[in-house]
Structure formats: C-alpha cells, structure tokens
Amino acid sequence: MVDAHYSNPDLAALYDVFNAWNCSPQDPFYLELVMAAGDALDVGCGTGKLHRIAREHGHRGRLVGLDPAGAMLNVGRAERADIEWTLGDLAGGPFEGEFDLVTMSGQAFQVFLTDEQTRANLAGARRALRSGGLLAFETRNPAARAWQRWTSEHEYRVRAPDGRRAWSVHTLESVEGDLVTFSTAYGIQGWADPGHSRSTLRFPEARTVNALLAGAGFEVQAQYGDWDRSPLTDTCPEIITLARAV
Ligand SMILES: C[S@@+](CC[C@H](N)C(=O)[O-])C[C@H]1O[C@@H](n2cnc3c(N)ncnc32)[C@H](O)[C@@H]1O
Structure with missing residues (x-):
C-alpha cells in the first residue's frame, strides 16, 4: 500500500511545492545520467520531475515513469504528455530489455522494506535493462x-x-x-x-545493498557518499550507487 503523501491527491499536489526542481543536488546528478541515456525508466517517479526536465532539455528517447501512486502520476501527466506514465511497480516486471538507464531517485529505494521485496524489485530492474545498462539510485546512509x-x-x-x-x-x-x-x-x-x-x-547498509545487487545480476560501477561524488565514509549522508546490468 502506498503512503498517504503519495496516494492522497491533495498531498500529491503539494509534492512539487516541497520538492521543487533543483531543491536538492540529486536533481542535476540524475539529469546528467538521463540526458546521456537513450531510453530511460524512472522507478518511483512520483510527479516525474526528472523526466519532465529532461524533455525540457531536449531528451529525444523513450522516457517512462513508473509509480504505484496514481495521484502522483496525475500531477506529472497534467504537465507533459510526451512521457509514458505507468501505474505499477518493478516487482510485476512489466518491462523486458527496453532501457539503457533505470533510476530510483528521491530515496525511492528505501520503500523496499525487506530483502525479499528488494530482490523482487532489483530483478525487475535487471529485466527492464538492456545488457550493460545502468541502474542508478540512492539510499540514506544509516550511520x-x-x-x-x-x-x-x-x-x-x-x-x-x-x-x-x-x-x-x-x-x-x-x-x-x-x-x-x-x-x-x-x-x-x-x-x-x-x-x-x-x-x-528501510535504511540498509552499503554491504547489504551490494549483496542484493550482486544477487540480482548487477556489478557496482561506482558508489558515492554525497552528490559531489565524494567517497563513502562512516558518516556520509547518502549511499549513491551506479550499477551495471551484467
Ligand atoms: C520520495 S518519492 C520520490 C519521487 C521522485 N523519484 C523524486 O525524486 O522526486 C517516492 C516515490 O516512490 C513511490 N513508491 C512507493 N512504493 C513504491 C514501489 N513499491 N515501487 C516503486 N515506487 C514506489 C511513491 O509512490 C513515491 O512517488
């Protein structure tokens, strides 16, 4: 079940007020990845600001936003029709080898509360990617x-x-x-x-994240502790991961 701040239309309509574009350095970090990718899937896209801005910047490939909260998708859909707004999640595995990039921004990864849920969603991400494709996401460092x-x-x-x-x-x-x-x-x-x-x-440690990625057919390409691409440390705020589908 999706939390009320995403499923309730009044709260979903407030999401972009609290999370305006560029209010976090995550936004340019992910935008650079999307602009460099041909076809991109944004999982837990919410109101889809990442793909909306990518279109504004001239992205011409396929852009798909996936989210189980219809109210969030409706906010994005009202802004742009040239993005595929898809209701659902990765565990259902609706995509097969269609994307060069899968993103999960805004700590969407932390909604997976168990290893089992995380495995099912990472398996869906792997299926959605072409071989060699990139999965990019962040989760807050529990430390x-x-x-x-x-x-x-x-x-x-x-x-x-x-x-x-x-x-x-x-x-x-x-x-x-x-x-x-x-x-x-x-x-x-x-x-x-x-x-x-x-x-x-869920606040998983980096070693838990990495074991789950390896089990799902990903190789970690880079991991950062903050949006300036500084390394992981004991107290860094984020665990930002770029992993290749092998
Ligand atoms: C904090 S918002 C992030 C939205 C967007 N990615 C951003 O960076 O602004 C988390 C999103 O994850 C979505 N979500 C919740 N459960 C999910 C699941 N099982 N699979 C994918 N997305 C999920 C929520 O509906 C919500 O839109």
Whole structure:
C-alpha cells in the first residue's frame, strides 16, 4: 500500500511545492545520467520531475515513469504528455530489455522494506535493462541517522509558486533494526486542517545493498557518499550507487 503523501491527491499536489526542481543536488546528478541515456525508466517517479526536465532539455528517447501512486502520476501527466506514465511497480516486471538507464531517485529505494521485496524489485530492474545498462539510485546512509532530525524543531517551510506558505514536519515513531517509522504533517495557507501521512523506510547498509545487487545480476560501477561524488565514509549522508546490468 502506498503512503498517504503519495496516494492522497491533495498531498500529491503539494509534492512539487516541497520538492521543487533543483531543491536538492540529486536533481542535476540524475539529469546528467538521463540526458546521456537513450531510453530511460524512472522507478518511483512520483510527479516525474526528472523526466519532465529532461524533455525540457531536449531528451529525444523513450522516457517512462513508473509509480504505484496514481495521484502522483496525475500531477506529472497534467504537465507533459510526451512521457509514458505507468501505474505499477518493478516487482510485476512489466518491462523486458527496453532501457539503457533505470533510476530510483528521491530515496525511492528505501520503500523496499525487506530483502525479499528488494530482490523482487532489483530483478525487475535487471529485466527492464538492456545488457550493460545502468541502474542508478540512492539510499540514506544509516550511520548518518537522518531520522534524528525528524522532529518538530526541524519544521520545513517553503513558499508555493502562487505565494502561499507551506510547511511540513516529521514525528519519529520508532527505529527497529534498519526500519524507521515516522509520521508527517503537511499544511499550506488556505487549508483548514493539516494533512497526515505515516511511513516506514528501510535504511540498509552499503554491504547489504551490494549483496542484493550482486544477487540480482548487477556489478557496482561506482558508489558515492554525497552528490559531489565524494567517497563513502562512516558518516556520509547518502549511499549513491551506479550499477551495471551484467
Ligand atoms: C520520495 S518519492 C520520490 C519521487 C521522485 N523519484 C523524486 O525524486 O522526486 C517516492 C516515490 O516512490 C513511490 N513508491 C512507493 N512504493 C513504491 C514501489 N513499491 N515501487 C516503486 N515506487 C514506489 C511513491 O509512490 C513515491 O512517488
């Protein structure tokens, strides 16, 4: 089941307000990969900002956005018709040897909560890629403990393009093994009440990620600890992985 911040149309409509293009250095990092690829699949594409911007930059190949949240896809679809907006996930394996690049940006990889789910989705990514194709994704480094900042002191405030003020705040509920559960409240000027969502994300270590990749037919080509391509360290914020389909 998809979390409310993606399945609820009111919250999905707010996603781009909180995640405007270039609000994170992940955006130019992934855009460079998409622009260099012929045909690209974006898994957990959400509102599809990565492929929408790639089209704006003149990408001419096939661009497919895959997501199980129809409300998120509807936001993207309303912006551009020249992207294939596909409802679903990789575990169903709808694609066979069709892409040069598969991306999972915005920590979409962390929605896979067990080894079994991760294996099924990585197998789907491998099937979707042509031989030699690239899988690119990031997952937060568990050693950096990002969840310690998911408290009311770290309320996130932004202004929507129409000038309204919007805010979001996380409340940490539990940390059990590598699973972190939290809830998020969202508001924007004009709403009588905040919207709520509850999520669990997995924070796997790099060695777990790499073992799962090897088992699914991938060879790690590069791994970075941050968007400036610095190496993995004990405290780096991200585990950013580029893996080749072998
Ligand atoms: C944080 S958003 C990232 C959206 C986009 N990739 C970005 O960078 O802005 C995570 C997305 O993963 C999607 N998602 C949830 N479960 C999924 C699954 N099993 N397979 C693929 N995507 C999933 C959600 O619906 C949501 O759109």
